[in-house]
Amino acid sequence: MQYKSLDVLENVMVAENIYKLTLKGEYEVKPGQFFMLKSWEDEPILSRPFSIYDKGEDYISFLYEVKGKGTEKLSRLKKEDKVKVLGPLGNGMDVSRIKGKVALIGGGIGIAPLAYFAKKIEADVDIYFGFRDEVYGIENLRNKELFITTKSGRVGYKGYVTDIFNPFDYNLVITCGPLVMMNKVKRICEKTATPLYLLMESKMACGIGACLVCACKTKDGMRRVCKDGPIFKGEEVVLDA
Amino acid sequence: MQYKSLDVLENVMVAENIYKLTLKGEYEVKPGQFFMLKSWEDEPILSRPFSIYDKGEDYISFLYEVKGKGTEKLSRLKKEDKVKVLGPLGNGMDVSRIKGKVALIGGGIGIAPLAYFAKKIEADVDIYFGFRDEVYGIENLRNKELFITTKSGRVGYKGYVTDIFNPFDYNLVITCGPLVMMNKVKRICEKTATPLYLLMESKMACGIGACLVCACKTKDGMRRVCKDGPIFKGEEVVLDA
Amino acid sequence: MLEITLWGKKFKNPVIAASGTFGFGREYNELYDVSVLGGIATKGLTLKKREGNEGERCYETAGGMLNSVGLQNPGIDYFIENELTFMKSLNTVIIANLSGGSIEEYVKGAEKLDKSDVDIIELNISCPNVKEGGMNFGIKSKVAREVVREVRKVVEKPLVVKLSPNAEDIVDMAVSCVEEGADGISLVNTFKAMAIDIYKRKPVFKNVFAGLSGPSIKPIALRMVYEVSKAVDVPVIGLGGIRDYKDAIEFMMAGASLVQVGTANFINPFACIEIVKGMENFLKVQGINSIGEIIGIV
Amino acid sequence: MLEITLWGKKFKNPVIAASGTFGFGREYNELYDVSVLGGIATKGLTLKKREGNEGERCYETAGGMLNSVGLQNPGIDYFIENELTFMKSLNTVIIANLSGGSIEEYVKGAEKLDKSDVDIIELNISCPNVKEGGMNFGIKSKVAREVVREVRKVVEKPLVVKLSPNAEDIVDMAVSCVEEGADGISLVNTFKAMAIDIYKRKPVFKNVFAGLSGPSIKPIALRMVYEVSKAVDVPVIGLGGIRDYKDAIEFMMAGASLVQVGTANFINPFACIEIVKGMENFLKVQGINSIGEIIGIV
Ligand SMILES: Cc1cc2nc3c(=O)[nH]c(=O)nc-3n(C[C@H](O)[C@H](O)[C@H](O)COP(=O)(O)OP(=O)(O)OC[C@H]3O[C@@H](n4cnc5c(N)ncnc54)[C@H](O)[C@@H]3O)c2cc1C
Numbered sequence A, B: 001m002q003y004k005s006l007d008v009l010e011n012v013m014v015a016e017n018i019y020k021l022t023l024k025g026e027y028e029v030k031p032g033q034f035f036m037l038k039s040w041e042d043e044p045i046l047s048r049p050f051s052i053y054d055k056g057e058d059y060i061s062f063l064y065e066v067k068g069k070g071t072e073k074l075s076r077l078k079k080e081d082k083v084k085v086l087g088p089l090g091n092g093m094d095v096s097r098i099k100g101k102v103a104l105i106g107g108g109i110g111i112a113p114l115a116y117f118a119k120k121i122e123a124d125v126d127i128y129f130g131f132r133d134e135v136y137g138i139e140n141l142r143n144k145e146l147f148i149t150t151k152s153g154r155v156g157y158k159g160y161v162t163d164i165f166n167p168f169d170y171n172l173v174i175t176c177g178p179l180v181m182m183n184k185v186k187r188i189c190e191k192t193a194t195p196l197y198l199l200m201e202s203k204m205a206c207g208i209g210a211c212l213v214c215a216c217k218t219k220d221g222m223r224r225v226c227k228d229g230p231i232f233k234g235e236e237v238v239l240d241a
Numbered sequence C, D: 001m002l003e004i005t006l007w008g009k010k011f012k013n014p015v016i017a018a019s020g021t022f023g024f025g026r027e028y029n030e031l032y033d034v035s036v037l038g039g040i041a042t043k044g045l046t047l048k049k050r051e052g053n054e055g056e057r058c059y060e061t062a063g064g065m066l067n068s069v070g071l072q073n074p075g076i077d078y079f080i081e082n083e084l085t086f087m088k089s090l091n092t093v094i095i096a097n098l099s100g101g102s103i104e105e106y107v108k109g110a111e112k113l114d115k116s117d118v119d120i121i122e123l124n125i126s127c128p129n130v131k132e133g134g135m136n137f138g139i140k141s142k143v144a145r146e147v148v149r150e151v152r153k154v155v156e157k158p159l160v161v162k163l164s165p166n167a168e169d170i171v172d173m174a175v176s177c178v179e180e181g182a183d184g185i186s187l188v189n190t191f192k193a194m195a196i197d198i199y200k201r202k203p204v205f206k207n208v209f210a211g212l213s214g215p216s217i218k219p220i221a222l223r224m225v226y227e228v229s230k231a232v233d234v235p236v237i238g239l240g241g242i243r244d245y246k247d248a249i250e251f252m253m254a255g256a257s258l259v260q261v262g263t264a265n266f267i268n269p270f271a272c273i274e275i276v277k278g279m280e281n282f283l284k285v286q287g288i289n290s291i292g293e294i295i296g297i298v
């Protein structure tokens, strides 16, 4: 974990409200890990967490959706601007150990971390990405089994990823997206006792495990998304949604 | 008085820590008037007052010194950035009525408004500008009687403007600069009863006369620098310095 | 849609310019037509003219500002003779903010204002009690009670008491004022605060303390408005750090029937009208027919 | 230059990480060597393990943040067995922040901590009194007195009482705590505040209220530290919104012998060490030989 000021190499809009930010820096990162980013001075006072989306020898990149003040400010970044970066953070997953067939199930911007899982997992991977309308974040997934759903029907299957996903086929499922979607995936996997990992989200303050602001309710009590997570086992997490 | 968002045409450093900012906009402005500028979002929460330094048909310009957070942020402005501008504000002076010989006495960044006085006054003008070391803000004064002093002796007379200025020669004196300087000028002018105007400074909140934050102590009680000033008669003002 | 009638006065909308930040309306009226506002609260008025404080009067802090204007104002007689006619011509509700340094001063001022054309009197009890060692009238409920009781005796117009957030117990304070006859409660005034010039090794302000206002105080002000609204059955005017329509809606949902906007006028000179427009839009988008529906909904 | 000895404990410098923002030091120690700090205050510890609050725990405001963590902590026994040895190895002053829901809970917790290796006990009285309707122990001096008195009986270590800024009278509160035996006073904890989700028409937090911290509260916190420092003759630890060395110097000039840094750790993870370096530089540039010279200079 380091705290550094990195140069922006690129910040491009890849779909409506969706941007890809590439920063110059060398890191060792596991899929599912994230960084706290800040490209502004005063407000908002806190940094914002973003999952590793892609990485090269001397860069890291993020795929983000503009939601509020912080991401709006990120979206204005230009080449050579600076970003304060804390990370890598969170448990992440040692994907080299994965055996058997894996399903990655993402919804909306939740696909961002899964794209990096797809890139790093050497085992057999099927990818299920669900979007509202426009599709993004799949440029690194050309040689993979990719099932796209859109709510509007614009691309792929018209409907939700949970409509087409069958847990029988998989030894491991990893999911990230809206709570409702993850909840459905969880229930589907429970039926077949398919091992499941969830990537949880939560508002964060410190990002490193010190403040207990990013609580996730689990069977063992409250745990920290930023330090004990963001990856939690399906059976651990208590989803309120 | 208007409140508008203007385009930056130019923002250049003209001396160490001194910048000239030119904004696209058409205004009628009297010498001594000022604008409240803000080129940032959250902090500092207040706009900053700057005197009109120069003006053309479709632009206004300011000469400013970087002092704190606000001016530091102004200094980062680039062409096509936006600035929120409230003004013109303050009494200003109807210089067409001036008769006889005028002395403009400025110190440091206090020369900024005086440069515009020099440009607009049709009567006979002598200019006394004092600097610490580097000279700036004189590009529009080529055909005028200009006496420069520097504390370091780098340019012109080594010393202070008040060393070389003789009130006997003038029917009117206008001064702007550090309080100590203005105080000296005031005492000099009092000896010869030479009419004097001071351009006062004060921290401002509203800039338009509503909040009473920018008080200037005068013989008639507290007056508002932003509305009753910034130009005050020498005999009115009670200087604490 | 935004209209609301309280104390028999019709407010075009719930947005009022807060005392001390809007003068007597003249200056902002040069910038936009201030008659679109729900109301205007005057600069704090005292019986006699006051010059206010010397030294620094303003200092910025994170998300806020400290002020130490010190009740500079031309006095109530001057106000009635020279400012009120203009204000009344603005065609919006005029609230006279009454300040004072002793109970007698408050009462005499109240008598004059009550006979004048102002619509509402807002009793500002965040003033130092000159006779009692300078402690603010707004700290102890017992002291505030006395002022409100005496002023109430001479005031027939609607009487709103403006509370200090420095009150020992804000809910008890509000209840006490209502018991003494307040027709409404407005809160909050500025927080007692300070700043130090570390180079001069001195307080920034001559009076050491100054009043904190602006967005930074909003979460505390909102909490107080919520607590007070639940405890009293007179209308509450909420303020403290409101800078956009969302803040204003929060205060109304917390229980305020009207809101005031102070420091935000300095942050953005169009703040008040933008808030009015923003609230209107919010109601439309949310399918709310009248602002009354959301008052105290939380 | 920055060294200071209080209660027989040597602080390398006056900068302490504030309770609840620095865990037990482990996490920030992965980022930088936290032994350079003057001290670390632990997360608020209670007799039994606590899960803390459900729902939102954090919400940003202008220049600050609201938190509703709700004293999540592993309990004092766990702390002593599993965290304290590590903390002591950090070679800095360890302050155990003691929280509780009843006087008995406080006292039992204090007994355990007093027998442990912690250097100082910081009694956090900004806790809801579960037995008495949930009102905070830190509001009324009378209630606070009782807690301090009982805890003092069982504590031999230096006992610092951490005040709530929501106290009815902060000076009276501090004086009362000192009269009951507090060796020092730290202030301020978070301000009672709230936020509303205007789309859901509900408070953001399940508990409605949450605690405001960060730069936005600094001017009020500084005022309270100034007032309290003048009123008590024990050392004062100042905190509330400190984000850079200038803020820290302001608190010390106002009378604080030590400062704590909380929310600023989130704004800038290096905040604490940058403040230490900044203070050192300030003293050098200003020709001050020892930090002691400026404590309470204003
Ligand atoms: C471990 C982790 C990894 C993440 N990775 C990515 C990513 O790769 N790409 C991406 O676009 N986003 C990601 N997010 C979410 C991202 O952090 C939030 O969208 C961002 O913080 C919003 O900031 P803002 O200032 O724009 O919005 P705000 O103004 O803070 O909020 C706008 C809206 O978003 C909600 N929101 C704010 N923060 C969060 C949060 N942390 N989780 C859920 N909802 C939130 C708010 O409640 C509000 O409704 C991740 C979050 C976590 C915790």
Ligand SMILES: Cc1cc2nc3c(=O)[nH]c(=O)nc-3n(C[C@H](O)[C@H](O)[C@H](O)COP(=O)(O)OP(=O)(O)OC[C@H]3O[C@@H](n4cnc5c(N)ncnc54)[C@H](O)[C@@H]3O)c2cc1C
Residues within 6 Å of the ligand: B034, B044, B048, B049, B050, B051, B052, B053, B062, B063, B064, B065, B066, B067, B068, B069, B070, B071, B072, B109, B112, B113, B200, B201, B202, B203, B204, B225, B230
């Ligand atoms: C009517 C008027 C016209 C002005 N015209 C010009 C101009 O043409 N060019 C120019 O460079 N400056 C001008 N100033 C001064 C300018 O407004 C301040 O330098 C500026 O506000 C500083 O902002 P800051 O955020 O950079 O500094 P801050 O961080 O606010 O303060 C830095 C330092 O400057 C002092 N300071 C801040 N504001 C003022 C102020 N209004 N007056 C005096 N000292 C202040 C502070 O006390 C502090 O010591 C004018 C001021 C007034 C009132």
Ligand SMILES: Cc1cc2nc3c(=O)[nH]c(=O)nc-3n(C[C@H](O)[C@H](O)[C@H](O)COP(=O)(O)O)c2cc1C
Residues within 6 Å of the ligand: B211, B213, C018, C019, C020, C021, C043, C044, C045, C067, C069, C071, C097, C099, C124, C162, C188, C189, C190, C212, C213, C214, C215, C217, C239, C240, C241, C242, C260, C261, C262, C263, C264
């Ligand atoms: C410069 C200034 C002057 C003020 N003068 C008065 C006053 O005369 N009487 C009064 O009741 N409140 C006065 N206030 C307080 C405001 O009316 C308001 O209660 C406070 O600023 C909080 O609201 P805000 O955060 O929207 O500014 C003043 C505030 C400021 C900033």
Ligand SMILES: Cc1cc2nc3c(=O)[nH]c(=O)nc-3n(C[C@H](O)[C@H](O)[C@H](O)COP(=O)(O)O)c2cc1C
Residues within 6 Å of the ligand: A211, A213, D018, D019, D020, D021, D043, D044, D045, D067, D069, D071, D097, D099, D124, D162, D188, D189, D190, D212, D213, D214, D215, D217, D239, D240, D241, D242, D260, D261, D262, D263, D264
């Ligand atoms: C997330 C968070 C958790 C906190 N937990 C505690 C706590 O357990 N005990 C305590 O005494 N104070 C706690 N505090 C209060 C801080 O220690 C500090 O008093 C307050 O935040 C003001 O300082 P700051 O503005 O520097 O953060 C907490 C503050 C935050 C932001």
Ligand code: FES
Residues within 6 Å of the ligand: A203, A204, A205, A206, A207, A208, A209, A210, A211, A212, A213, A214, A224, A225, A226, A227
């Ligand atoms: S964000 Fe602080 S513990 Fe997770």
Ligand code: FES
Residues within 6 Å of the ligand: B203, B204, B205, B206, B207, B208, B209, B210, B211, B212, B213, B214, B224, B225, B226, B227
């Ligand atoms: S700045 Fe408000 S009256 Fe001058």
